Amino acid sequence: MSTLTKTLIEEIQSAPETVQREVFDFLVFLKSKEAARHEGREDLLPLAQTAWAADWNTPEEDEAWRNL
DSSP: OOOHHHHHHHEEEEEEHHHHHHHHHHHHHHHHHHHHTTTTEEEHHHHHHHHHHHHHHHHHHHHHHOOO
């Protein structure tokens, strides 16, 4: 395991759970973006939906958009 990997793990472990979720979402987004680049396409909408699902799929968001 590289020094960078060890340092990342230590930082993630010491972060609050909310930050860990954001880091996870961002990592998934970056990996998907990189995979899409290698496939010769960059369809970012599905990546954004995955990355922001935790923020978008809440009762508060549903209420905010209910009358639109």
